Amino acid sequence: MDEALISVDRWAKGSQAYFLTHLHADHTKGLSSTWSHAPLYCSSFTADLIPLKFSDFDLSLLHVFEIGTWQTLNLISRSSGAPTAVEFIAIDACHCPGSVMLLFRGEFGCMLYTGDFRWEVGCERAAKAKEMLAGAIKDDKVDVVYLDNTYCNPIYDFPNRQVAAQQVIDIIASHPDHDVIIGINTLGKEDLLVQISEALKIKIWVWPERLWTMDLLGFYDNFTINTSITRVRAVPQYSFNVETLEELNRIKCPTIGIMPSGLPWVKKSPPKTKSISRAHLTARCKKAEWSEDDDEYEPMGDIGPPEKLHKYIFTVPYSDHSNFAEIMDFVKLIRPKNLKGIVSSSSCYIEPMYYLGLLCQGNRPSEVLNSKLKRKARATVAGSNKKPSGSYNAELVRKRSMTLKARLKRIRLSKHSILRKVRKGAKIPDISADLKTDSDGNQVE
DNA sequence: GCGATCAGCT
DNA sequence: CACAGCTGATCGC
Numbered sequence: 001m002d003e004a005l006i007s008v009d010r011w012a013k014g015s016q017a018y019f020l021t022h023l024h025a026d027h028t029k030g031l032s033s034t035w036s037h038a039p040l041y042c043s044s045f046t047a048d049l050i051p052l053k054f055s056d057f058d059l060s061l062l063h064v065f066e067i068g069t070w071q072t073l074n075l076i077s078r079s080s081g082a083p084t085a086v087e088f089i090a091i092d093a094c095h096c097p098g099s100v101m102l103l104f105r106g107e108f109g110c111m112l113y114t115g116d117f118r119w120e121v122g123c124e125r126a127a128k129a130k131e132m133l134a135g136a137i138k139d140d141k142v143d144v145v146y147l148d149n150t151y152c153n154p155i156y157d158f159p160n161r162q163v164a165a166q167q168v169i170d171i172i173a174s175h176p177d178h179d180v181i182i183g184i185n186t187l188g189k190e191d192l193l194v195q196i197s198e199a200l201k202i203k204i205w206v207w208p209e210r211l212w213t214m215d216l217l218g219f220y221d222n223f224t225i226n227t228s229i230t231r232v233r234a235v236p237q238y239s240f241n242v243e244t245l246e247e248l249n250r251i252k253c254p255t256i257g258i259m260p261s262g263l264p265w266v267k268k269s270p271p272k273t274k275s276i277s278r279a280h281l282t283a284r285c286k287k288a289e290w291s292e293d294d295d296e297y298e299p300m301g302d303i304g305p306p307e308k309l310h311k312y313i314f315t316v317p318y319s320d321h322s323n324f325a326e327i328m329d330f331v332k333l334i335r336p337k338n339l340k341g342i343v344s345s346s347s348c349y350i351e352p353m354y355y356l357g358l359l360c361q362g363n364r365p366s367e368v369l370n371s372k373l374k375r376k377a378r379a380t381v382a383g384s385n386k387k388p389s390g391s392y393n394a395e396l397v398r399k400r401s402m403t404l405k406a407r408l409k410r411i412r413l414s415k416h417s418i419l420r421k422v423r424k425g426a427k428i429p430d431i432s433a434d435l436k437t438d439s440d441g442n443q444v445e
Numbered sequence: 446g447c448g449a450t451c452a453g454c455t
Numbered sequence: 456c457a458c459a460g461c462t463g464a465t466c467g468c
Contacts, residue, residue, distance in 0.1 A: 025460055032448080150458080183455095185459050238455055238461050261458065321458080 005078055006086060008102060008113045008146075009342075013037055016075045017086070021115025022099035023049050023187055039063050043090060045098030048216055049187070052209070065090050067100065068132050077107060089136045092129040093117035095148075095320050096188035097217055103136050109143035112334065114342070116148045118322045119330060120160040130333065141361065142336040149341035149352045150321040157323060164318035165195045168258055171306050171314050172200060172232065179248070179255040183237035186210070188320050190217060192260055193234055197222035205233040245312040259309065260318035324355075331356045 003014025009021055011030030020042040021027060033056040041063045042050070050057050065071055070089045077084040086106035093099040095116040104111045112133075119126035158164075172180050182193070182204075190213070193204050203224040206214060214223045224230060240257055248255040306314045322330065331339065331352075339352045339360055353360070 024458095026458095030449095034448080186461095188459085236461075237459075241455070319458080 003078070005075060005084075005106070005108070006073075006104070009115065011035065011037075017041060017073055019088075019102055019113075020046055021093065021102065021113070022046060022096055023053060024096065024116070024185075027115070028053070033057050036061065041065055041088075043067065043098045043100050045216070049098065049213070052212070067092055068136075070136070091133045091136065092125060094119060094123065094126050094129060097190060097213075098187075101133070103133065103142075105140070110137075110140050111144050111146070112137075112142050112336065113146040114148045114330075116150070116321055117330075118161070118320050119326055120162075120322075121326070121329070122160065122162070134333065137334070142334050144338040144340060145331070145334055145336040146340050146342050147327070147331070147352050148321060148343065149327070150343050151319070151323050152327050152341065152352050152355065153350050154324050154355065157325070158317040158319055161192065161318055161320075164260065164316050165192050167306055167316050168192065168260060168318070169196055169199045171256070171258060171316070172196065175254075175256055177254060178231070179253055180232045180258060181240055181245075181255065182232070182234045182258045182260065183240060184210075184234045184260070185237055187213065189260055189318065190214065190219065192318055194219055194222050196232065200232075202232055203230050205230050207235070210234070242310050242313065245310070249312060255312065257313040259313060259315045261315050327352075328356060331360065335361050337361045 003012070005015060006017045006019065007015040008019045009027040011018065011028075014037075016038055018038055018040045020031070020040060022043075023046050031054070033054040035054070036058055038061070040061050042065070044064045044066075047062050047064045050062065051059065065088075067090050070087055073086045073088070075084055075086055076082070084107050086104060088102055088104045090100040090102055093101045093115050095118055099115060099117070101112065101114040101117055104113070119130060168182070182196075184193070186209075193206075196202075197204050203222060205225065205227055206223050208225050211223055211225050214220075227233070237259070245255060245257050306316060309315050337360065339356055341352045
């Protein structure tokens, strides 16, 4: 019932092949050391890290793919029982080390699963990936894109990582007599740390497991596990807070904390901050709704002074997910027949089709508007946790008729709604159903 | 006791 | 609010 020919970042039993886009925890929920269902396909770097995360993982199940090379899997069609071929190619997603997006061709049509990705304007690596993907698609039509829609809402406007990195460097350079701690996670933001290391000509302290990751990436000279030779330390994001910083300043030495955070919407003091104006938002949305031929957005260059969360803590909008403008450019490039989000964790969640439907093939107006996805009490969904399908209801029809201005207002108000992360990952339907209307092609857990 | 799942927190 | 992910409690084997 819940089975599929192949699965991406989704680990329920029943598929004949499994794909892992990258090794972040929210994409490996259900994967474990004892996992043994079927072959697992991933990038070389992800394969290197798997034994670190899952100590007894059966490595004979791992199949490493090359970026940019088509491969064919010979599987058994679930509908006919006959042999069926699935072709796939992996493209650099520029999200974290080893991260890829995956393009599939098979009896289900042509399907692109982006995983988490950030393709920035002006990023050479992203430009190469873009070119590679366009080459892989050629003149084919992509039936469905499963999109990293983490920031698929015009309210998410933040600079590229180069700009954010420079801001971090400036903060550190302007505090020459301070110790610095930078919050990071188990994978990701390595490029930021390397830039800091090279710009300021210092090594950065990381914890031992993290040093292993840095070594795997070939950054032998930028990191150390010796605290005595550097004033800059990268520590687990959860390991410091306001109290920690106050304590360090009181008993040790002057210390600042930096949070390179993918949470660009944290606006503590609206009056003074350079927040997005209503007019600006409206312009953005107009572009999203009606532009066909307009140019790409200008990326945010001047991001103003670093935001201070606290006397000792700075936040910098360094994000490994594409912002809204970048998502828009991506959809314009692919122009799929259908578009589905793979994340619905944000309180600002909007179905991707709502803003980007017009950029898809056939210029269809948004079919599915901001479906609420408000999860009912856990007990009531025990039987089925599928989100409501795209069928019309009074709420959707009402929203569809709302003016843009009213919609924007609503988006802002909806910041307080309660939404939980309900899906990540996808199964690939094994029959070529009408992908346009099959609202369950994307699988909910 | 161990692994899987979940609540809570940042 | 919540990126990505840790800790700790609880449940089932």
